[in-house]
Amino acid sequence: xxxxxxxxxxxxxxxxxxxxxxxxxFPVHGIVGGECSCGAKDCSSRGKHPLTRRGVKDAxxxxxxxxxxxxxxxxxxxxxxxxSVSGVVVIDVDPPEGERSLKSLADAGYELPxxxxxxxxxxxxxxxxxxxxxxxxxxSAGRLPGIELELPGVDLRAEGGYVVAPPSLHVCGxxxxxxxxxxxxxxxxxxLSSEHNSPSEPVVIEVQTQGxxxxxxxxxxxxELEELGRAPVGTRNHTLNRCAFRLGRxxxxxxxxxxxxxxxxxxxxxxxxxxxxxxxxxIASGLAAGLRHPRRRPLS
Numbered sequence: 001x002x003x004x005x006x007x008x009x010x011x012x013x014x015x016x017x018x019x020x021x022x023x024x025x026f027p028v029h030g031i032v033g034g035e036c037s038c039g040a041k042d043c044s045s046r047g048k049h050p051l052t053r054r055g056v057k058d059a060x061x062x063x064x065x066x067x068x069x070x071x072x073x074x075x076x077x078x079x080x081x082x083x084s085v086s087g088v089v090v091i092d093v094d095p096p097e098g099e100r101s102l103k104s105l106a107d108a109g110y111e112l113p114x115x116x117x118x119x120x121x122x123x124x125x126x127x128x129x130x131x132x133x134x135x136x137x138x139x140s141a142g143r144l145p146g147i148e149l150e151l152p153g154v155d156l157r158a159e160g161g162y163v164v165a166p167p168s169l170h171v172c173g174x175x176x177x178x179x180x181x182x183x184x185x186x187x188x189x190x191x192l193s194s195e196h197n198s199p200s201e202p203v204v205i206e207v208q209t210q211g212x213x214x215x216x217x218x219x220x221x222x223x224e225l226e227e228l229g230r231a232p233v234g235t236r237n238h239t240l241n242r243c244a245f246r247l248g249r250x251x252x253x254x255x256x257x258x259x260x261x262x263x264x265x266x267x268x269x270x271x272x273x274x275x276x277x278x279x280x281x282x283i284a285s286g287l288a289a290g291l292r293h294p295r296r297r298p299l300s
Contacts, residue, residue: 010167011078012070018078018165019066023086024059026162027051027069027076031169037075042289044241044282046171047077048164055235056081056162077168082131083159088185089137089192090157091144093125098153108149115186117179118163121170126163128185137192141275146192152277156192160232216297217255221247221264228268237278240269241286248290255297262287 015025028050029037036046043049051073052058059081060066070076082090091112093102105112118126131137137158143151157163166176213221224243231239244265250256262283269279 009074011076012067012074014165014167015066015070015078016063018080019061019063022061023088024061024081025066025165026056026059026079026081027073028079028164028168030073030075030077031171032075034171034173036171037073042241042245042285043238044285045238047169048079049238050079050235051076055232056160057232059085059162078165079162079168080165082157082161082163084131084133084136087131088128089131089188090161090163091125091127091129092120092155092157092163093127094122094153094155095124096153098124098151101149101151101154104149104151105144105147105154108147110147110149110191111189113186113189114183116183118166119177119179120164121168121172121174121176123174126176129188130185131158132188137188139273141273141278144192155275213257213260214255214297217250220250221256221261225264225268228265229272231272236269236272236274237282240265240274240279240282244283244286245290246295248287249293249295250290251287252291252294253296255295258287 015027018025028048029046031037031047035041036043036049038049050056050058052069056079059079080086080088082088093099102112112127113129116128118128120126137145137156139158139161140156142154143149144154144156164170164176166178168176170176224247228236228239228243244261247256247261247265251258251261265283266276266279269283270276274282
């Protein structure tokens with residue numbers, strides 16, 4: 001499998017190479033002119049969110065399907081589905097917190113075997129491991145299954161998840177690249193356990209509205225919370241951003257209470273596996289954008 005650094009016109013070649021290797025791939029938005037190809041100025045997942053309707057569920061190893069995608073979206077970045085569909089899980093390490101968390105892991109006696117690795121466009125690491133057959137792992141943020149340590153900056157991408165793969169272009173201008181040409185994934189560390197790591201179920205939230213929330217706003221809030229609860233792994237942060245934007249418009253229009261919107265989005269998003277820091281940042285971004293575009297209930 002080729003692991004040379006590449007330019008954007010080599011992304012399709014890499015996608016076909018990975019597919020031939022048995023790794024299921026799909027296209028995500030690319031970076032064009034320093035911005036996400038989705039066109040949203042407040043996009044919180046630039047160059048990383050899916051182009052296909054079902055996202056990671058569309059991932060394929062079929063060369064004709066893959067070629068068709070990049071014929072339609074030639075500037076797309078490349079995503080690789082993790083878990084049993086590709087036979088790999090990936091530990092995502094974001095600097096600088098993630099580097100400190102890896103040291104905490106080592107100090108606690110949890111060794112991460114040397115393995116196939118990617119330097120991400122932001123300077124982080126993706127550590128690839130062979131998935132253990134019959135023992136599927138879920139996705140986690142700020143922790144790893146099987147241990148109790150809090151690990152800021154360290155996430156697991158496994159069943160139902162995905163990672164952006166080389167030679168995709170990061171918004172900072174750098175490309176994802178393989179660190180070692182000859183390396184193969186090591187087996188998943190034995191201490192990584194699926195125990196307590198099953199996909200989280202949505203928390204049922206009873207919407208208790210304030211006096212400043214209208215009936216129209218209440219219905220809209222319930223709908224956005226339901227959409228966020230249904231969002232599959234890998235799309236939840238982007239969905240949260242969209243929901244916060246739409247609800248922010250209604251806050252600006254006087255249909256919803258801002259404090260209430262933030263609180264309910266926060267609870268729902270964290271219950272679906274997003275990290276608290278990620279949730280706060282995304283809600284703030286989406287809400288701020290929505291507040292600039294007030295929306296009120298239609299006149300009957």
